[in-house]
Amino acid sequence: MNFGYSPKVEDLRLRVRTFMDEHIVPRQRQWLDEVHAGRYPVSFIEELKARAKAEGLWNLFLPHLKDDEPGTRLTNLEYAPLAEIMGRISWASEVFNCNAPDTGNMELLHMFATPAQREQWLVPLLEGTIRSAFAMTEPDVPSSDATNITTSIRRDGDDYVIDGRKWFITNAAHPNCKIFIVMGKTDPDAESHRQQSMILVPADTPGLKIVRNIPVLNHISPEGHCEVTFTNVRVPASNLLGEEGGGFALAQARLGPGRIHHCMRSIGAAELALELMIERAQERKTFGKYLHQHGAVGEWIAKSRIEIDQARLLVLKTAWLIDEVGAKAARKEISMIKALIPQLHTTVCDRAMQVFGAMGVSPDTPLADHWTWGRALRYADGPDEVHLQAIARMEIKASKETLGACAAYLNVPPRD
Numbered sequence: 001m002n003f004g005y006s007p008k009v010e011d012l013r014l015r016v017r018t019f020m021d022e023h024i025v026p027r028q029r030q031w032l033d034e035v036h037a038g039r040y041p042v043s044f045i046e047e048l049k050a051r052a053k054a055e056g057l058w059n060l061f062l063p064h065l066k067d068d069e070p071g072t073r074l075t076n077l078e079y080a081p082l083a084e085i086m087g088r089i090s091w092a093s094e095v096f097n098c099n100a101p102d103t104g105n106m107e108l109l110h111m112f113a114t115p116a117q118r119e120q121w122l123v124p125l126l127e128g129t130i131r132s133a134f135a136m137t138e139p140d141v142p143s144s145d146a147t148n149i150t151t152s153i154r155r156d157g158d159d160y161v162i163d164g165r166k167w168f169i170t171n172a173a174h175p176n177c178k179i180f181i182v183m184g185k186t187d188p189d190a191e192s193h194r195q196q197s198m199i200l201v202p203a204d205t206p207g208l209k210i211v212r213n214i215p216v217l218n219h220i221s222p223e224g225h226c227e228v229t230f231t232n233v234r235v236p237a238s239n240l241l242g243e244e245g246g247g248f249a250l251a252q253a254r255l256g257p258g259r260i261h262h263c264m265r266s267i268g269a270a271e272l273a274l275e276l277m278i279e280r281a282q283e284r285k286t287f288g289k290y291l292h293q294h295g296a297v298g299e300w301i302a303k304s305r306i307e308i309d310q311a312r313l314l315v316l317k318t319a320w321l322i323d324e325v326g327a328k329a330a331r332k333e334i335s336m337i338k339a340l341i342p343q344l345h346t347t348v349c350d351r352a353m354q355v356f357g358a359m360g361v362s363p364d365t366p367l368a369d370h371w372t373w374g375r376a377l378r379y380a381d382g383p384d385e386v387h388l389q390a391i392a393r394m395e396i397k398a399s400k401e402t403l404g405a406c407a408a409y410l411n412v413p414p415r416d
Contacts (some may be wrong), residue, residue, distance in 0.1 A: 009078050016085045019057055023048055024092050031091060032363065040175050040222045048095045049128050059126060061098045061261060062106060069126050076257060076319040080264045087268025090369060101134040101170050104258040105181055108250060112242040117200060121179050130178040135166040135228060136251065144386045146251050147192045151184030151230065153199055160199055160240065162233040173213045173224025178203050182230065183251060186244050196247030200239040207233035217372045257327060259334050259381050263315045263341040266377060267308060269370040270348040274304045276365065277352035291355055300351040311344050332394045335387035345374030
C-alpha cells in the first residue's frame with residue numbers, strides 16, 4: 001500500500017480540519033454548557049450540519065453511495081484520516097453526518113433494505129434529518145457473542161411481536177432518534193448462527209420504553225447509552241431487515257467498517273491529547289525545570305508519538321484491506337485494531353492528564369471526557385478479550401499448515 005495520502009484526501013483533510021477549527025472548536029464551550037444544563041444542543045448542531053453539507057463535507061464514510069444520494073464517495077482508506085480529525089471533538093462527527101451508530105445503520109440499510117425501507121429510513125438518515133439506534137446488547141447475557149441474545153421476535157400473522165430488554169443503546173436519548181434496528185431471535189431452535197434476525201422498530205411504537213440513560217463512569221452522554229425495554233412491541237412483517245435468520249450475518253457486515261471509524265476517531269483523540277501534553281510540558285515548570293525536561297514526561301511524549309504512529313499505520317492497513325478484500329477477509333486485522341486502539345486512547349490521555357495535574361481531571365480540558373470514552377470503547381463492538389481470542393484462534397489455525405517448520409531452529413540435543 002502507498003503510505004502517502006492522495007491529493008484528493010489531502011484536500012479533504014485540509015477542508016475538514018479548517019471546518020473544525022473555524023466552526024466546531026469555537027462551539028465546544030457552548031456544547032458543554034447546554035449539555036450540563038440538561039439540553040441536547042440541537043439548534044446549533046443543525047446549523048453546523050447545514051454548513052457542512054453545503055461545503056460538500058457530508059456522508060464521507062459510505063463508499064458505495066449512489067448518484068442520487070448526498071455525500072462524497074470515498075474508500076475506507078480515504079475516509080480514515082478524516083475520521084481521525086473528527087475524533088478530536090467528541091460530537092464533531094455528527095456535524096458531518098458521520099456519527100455512530102448512524103453510520104453502521106446506514107451501511108446496513110444500504111446493503112439490505114427493501115426499496116420501501118430505504119425510502120422511509122435510509123433517505124432521511126443520509127439527509128441527516130433523523131438519527132437512529134442499534135439495539136443488540138442485553139444486560140442478562142454476554143452479548144459479545146451475539147448468539148446469546150434472548151430478545152424474542154415472534155411472527156404473528158402479518159406482524160412481528162418483540163419482547164426483550166436491551167442496554168447501552170447509543171443514540172436512544174437523542175431527540176431526533178426515530179428508528180431502532182433491533183436484533184433478536186426469530187427461531188431459537190435453528191442452528192446457532194441462524195436463530196437471529198434484525199427488524200426495524202420506529203421509536204414511537206407502543207411498548208418501546210426508554211428506561212434510563214446509563215452514565216458511563218458517572219458521565220452522562222446527551223445522545224444516550226440507554227436501557228430500553230420492548231414489551232409486546234408490534235410492527236409489520238415488512239419491517240424485517242434482510243431475511244429471517246440472517247441477523248448474525250448482518251451484524252458482522254455492520255461491525256467491520258464501524259470499528260475502523262471508532263479506531264480512527266480514537267487516534268484523533270490521542271493525537272489531541274499528545275498535542276496538549278506537549279504544550280503543557282513547555283509552559284509549566286516544577287523544581288526549576290520545564291516539565292518536558294523531567295525524564296518521565298519526556299519519555300511519555302516520545303512513547304505516545306511512537307504508539308500513535310504505529311496504531312495509525314495498522315488502522316490504515318486494515319482500511320486498505322477492507323477496500324481490497326472485504327471486511328470478512330480482514331477480520332483478523334479488524335480485531336487487532338479493536339484490541340489495540342482503545343488502550344492506546346486511554347494510555348495517551350492518562351499521560352496527558354498527569355502532565356496537567358488536577359486540571360487534567362477537570363472539565364477545563366477535554367482529556368477526562370476523552371479518557372472516559374476510550375475506556376468505554378474497550379467494551380463497545382466487542383470487549384478486548386473476545387478480539388484477542390479471535391486473533392489467537394486465527395493464528396493457531398494458520399499455523400496448522402506449517403506445523404513443525406520451526407523445529408530446525410531449536411538447539412535441542414538429539415535423543416539417544
